[in-house]
């Protein structure tokens with residue numbers, strides 16, 4: 001074990017411990033939250049070491065980088081696209097992606113459905129909702145959710161499984177918790193409205209705010225810098 005492995009293991013242990021503590025405080029089982037390690041800060045060989053340590057859910061924010069790492073990293077990795085997806089990148093990413101966290105328009109849903117069915121594949125997706133109110137953030141307006149989920153109900157190859165959201169950049173702990181609670185409420189409300197869909201997943205929480213997201217009901221947290229800090 002060299003220095004890189006040691007630091008990576010140390011960071012991973014710290015994050016797993018904090019995640020378990022946040023689950024305990026919320027009265028939840030640690031198995032109820034999936035950790036997606038966001039590898040966008042590191043080279044493929046560093047991400048490969050994480051796979052060897054048992055992290056099999058890896059995320060990237062850019063489609064090209066996801067494809068690059070997915071084709072060079074070995075192991076049964078489930079790849080998550082957590083960043084914005086343009087329609088002209090859909091065909092590129094579809095052969096590699098397991099869960100797309102950032103679907104925010106019906107045109108993108110239709111592009112994905114077309115590419116998936118042409119390639120005889122299926123993939124899961126989340127609808128990204130703008131919960132911070134920040135204009136610069138991607139994500140659909142909450143008022144659009146009903147329309148997007150109506151369209152999602154008609155798809156066969158793209159399976160919408162829940163919602164994704166990001167808290168505002170400089171939000172306090174209380175503010176981010178409040179924004180995450182709101183995402184859960186949108187999910188609960190629309191799950192009732194769309195009993196034919198299975199909207200179990202809530203992807204929310206990053207290095208700076210995952211304890212608040214877990215308190216609010218996150219089922220997936222997307223963590224990068226806390227895992228890779230001082231590794232390279």
Ligand SMILES: *Cc1c(COP(=O)(O)O)cnc(C)c1O
Pocket residue numbers: 038040061082083206207208222223224225226
């Ligand atoms: C980079 C990124 C993350 C991870 O962020 P950290 O703060 O480094 O944990 C999570 N989600 C998205 C959409 C990202 O782009």
